[in-house]
Amino acid sequence: ETGVTQTPRHLVMGMTNKKSLKCEQHLGHNAMYWYKQSAKKPLELMFVYSLEERVENNSVPSRFSPECPNSSHLFLHLHTLQPEDSALYLCASSQAWGSNQPQHFGDGTRLSIL
Amino acid sequence: SQQGEEDPQALSIQEGENATMNCSYKTSINNLQWYRQNSGRGLVHLILIRSNEREKHSGRLRVTLDTSKKSSSLLITASRAADTASYFCATDHAGNKLTFGGGTRVLVKP
Numbered sequence: 001e002t003g004v005t006q007t008p009r010h011l012v013m014g015m016t017n018k019k020s021l022k023c024e025q026h027l028g029h030n031a032m033y034w035y036k037q038s039a040k041k042p043l044e045l046m047f048v049y050s051l052e053e054r055v056e057n058n059s060v061p062s063r064f065s066p067e068c069p070n071s072s073h074l075f076l077h078l079h080t081l082q083p084e085d086s087a088l089y090l091c092a093s094s095q096a097w098g099s100n101q102p103q104h105f106g107d108g109t110r111l112s113i114l
Numbered sequence: 115s116q117q118g119e120e121d122p123q124a125l126s127i128q129e130g131e132n133a134t135m136n137c138s139y140k141t142s143i144n145n146l147q148w149y150r151q152n153s154g155r156g157l158v159h160l161i162l163i164r165s166n167e168r169e170k171h172s173g174r175l176r177v178t179l180d181t182s183k184k185s186s187s188l189l190i191t192a193s194r195a196a197d198t199a200s201y202f203c204a205t206d207h208a209g210n211k212l213t214f215g216g217g218t219r220v221l222v223k224p
Contacts, residue, residue, distance in 0.1 A: 002156060043157075043202070043214035056211060090156055099206030100145050100164075105156030 003027040006091050006106035013081065014114050021076040021109045023091030029104070031097040032074040034066060037088040037108070049074060050097035078111075086113045118146070118203040118215035126221045133190040135218040137203030140184065147204045147212065148177060148188050157202065160188075193222045 004025045013019050025032065034046040048056035049068040063085075065077040074091055088108045094101035121136045137146065145164045149157040161177045163170050163186065170177045176189040190197055200219050204212040 002158070004156070006156075040216075042216045045211055045213075048211065092157075098210045099212050100162070102147065102159040102162055103157075103212070104159065105149075107154070107156045 002104050002106065004091060004093055004104050004106035006089075006109050008109060009107065010110045010112075012112045012114060013078070015081055015083075017081075018077070018079040020078065021089055021091075021111075023074040023076075023106055025072055025074075025091075025093040025104070027093060027095075027104060029093035029095050030071055031094045031101070032068060032071075033092040033094075033103065034074065034076055035090040035092065037090055039087075043090070047076075048097060055097060081111075081113045083113050086111055118205045118213060120201070120203060120215045120218040122218060123216070124219045124221070126223065127193055129193060129195055129222055129224050131193055133193050133197070133220055133222070135188050135201055135220070137186045137188070137205075137215055138184060139186075139203075139205045142181070142184075143205045145206055146179060146186050148175075148186075149202045149204060149214075151200045151202065151217070153199070160201075190220075193220075195222050195224045198222045 007022045031050045036044045046060045047066045052068045063080050067075040090108045092103040092105045094103045118137045118139045147162045148160040151157045163177050163179045174191045179186045200217040202214050202217045204214045
């Protein structure tokens with residue numbers, strides 16, 4: 001148990017569907033992150049929220065839309081995805097926003113686009 | 115371009131042996147972190163080493179950092195089957211974000 005819970009664990013969707021990934025952290029952390037992990041590629045940072053404000057947006061296509069309603073919850077809304085978006089999406093949190101902070105990861109959502 | 119690169123990409127050892135993997139990076143860093151990822155799971159933080167530190171230990175793990183060579187190593191001593199996982203280094207090179215390497219896949223055979 002890492003203290004970071006992601007749901008669903010697996011998701012299969014068509015390119016025209018709309019779905020959302022959910023992340024919840026029970027660690028009292030102030031920063032939350034979305035990463036994309038594709039086969040044979042390094043982990044890619046997508047978004048960072050610090051105290052519920054987006055502080056990093058790494059040139060992610062607009063078909064990915066993050067939402068952070070409070071410091072414990074983070075969502076990634078998906079619409080009109082492409083086959084190359086199939087990947088493991090990982091959520092993480094840290095005590096504060098900063099690269100000197102260890103990050104705590106959830107177990108990810110395995111996303112498959114048909 | 116990716117900041118940290120692990121070497122080797124894959125490593126197979128017998129239980130009880132030591133495993134060593136390396137991470138090289140291109141520009142100066144403030145700190146470097148190592149993470150482990152078991153199959154189908156998220157990453158787990160192992161050790162953070164700051165740029166003014168040369169070595170850190172945590173249980174059976176030993177991390178070294180050589181800023182003159184822009185490299186770090188992770189040593190797992192007396193490996194166990196449960197150490198089978200992918201290991202990633204992550205560097206901070208600018209601002210507040212970490213950049214992860216491609217990882218080393220370690221297989222510990224019983």
